[in-house]
Amino acid sequence: xxxxxxxxxxxxxxxxxxxxxxxxxxxxxxxxxxxxxxxxxxxxxxxxxxxxxxxxxxxxxxxxxxxxxxxxxxxxxxxxxxxxxxxxxxxxxxxxxxxxxxxxxxxxxxxxxxxxxxxxxxxxxxxxxxxxxxxxxxxxxxxxxxxxxxxxxxxxxxxxxxxxxxxxxxxxxxxxxxxxxxxxxx
Numbered sequence: 001x002x003x004x005x006x007x008x009x010x011x012x013x014x015x016x017x018x019x020x021x022x023x024x025x026x027x028x029x030x031x032x033x034x035x036x037x038x039x040x041x042x043x044x045x046x047x048x049x050x051x052x053x054x055x056x057x058x059x060x061x062x063x064x065x066x067x068x069x070x071x072x073x074x075x076x077x078x079x080x081x082x083x084x085x086x087x088x089x090x091x092x093x094x095x096x097x098x099x100x101x102x103x104x105x106x107x108x109x110x111x112x113x114x115x116x117x118x119x120x121x122x123x124x125x126x127x128x129x130x131x132x133x134x135x136x137x138x139x140x141x142x143x144x145x146x147x148x149x150x151x152x153x154x155x156x157x158x159x160x161x162x163x164x165x166x167x168x169x170x171x172x173x174x175x176x177x178x179x180x181x182x183x184x185x186x
Contacts, residue, residue: 086112086127089153089180093131096151100143102135103171112182125182128158133174140174147178154181 005013059067086109097104112125133140140162147155159177 086180086182089127089129089155089182092151092153093129093155093178096146097131097133097143100135100139100146102133102139102143104131105134106130106132114184115181123184125184127180127182129178129180131174131176131178133176134171135174136170137172140172155179 055064058071090107090109094104094107108130110128110130112127115124115126117124135143144157144160147157156179157176158179159175161175163173
């Protein structure tokens, strides 16, 4: 025996179908797309807050323009440690050795090698340098300290060989291999 639906039940069924259809359309075309946009905006806000926090960390509580000027000054100072020519490096190495009364027997640059690094439009090169020096322990120690900590050009000590100059002599024969970093404009 078939079930008979009354007019009121039909109305309730039609209204339920319309409400369900409305709910499905609302979910598909309004809620879900807006939810995705909301999550994207929330992510953008988080990234912006992170960038602001980074900027505030860099400024150390100072006004932004002052902090930017300091950063620019520091960048210029760092770039000044990358001379453009090998002559400047050799002259500085010789001058510092002479100041410490170290005898420079020989100094040679054996060519440059381009690095795969570019900083603000400047390519960097490695310049290999070999030095043969004659000095006392104290002098070579002071020279190395200056090269690594106070030298106006960025250098790296690759190899250091020290030999006695002979019995009864205080001076040492020192072979020093360095790498200096040069700047080339693109």
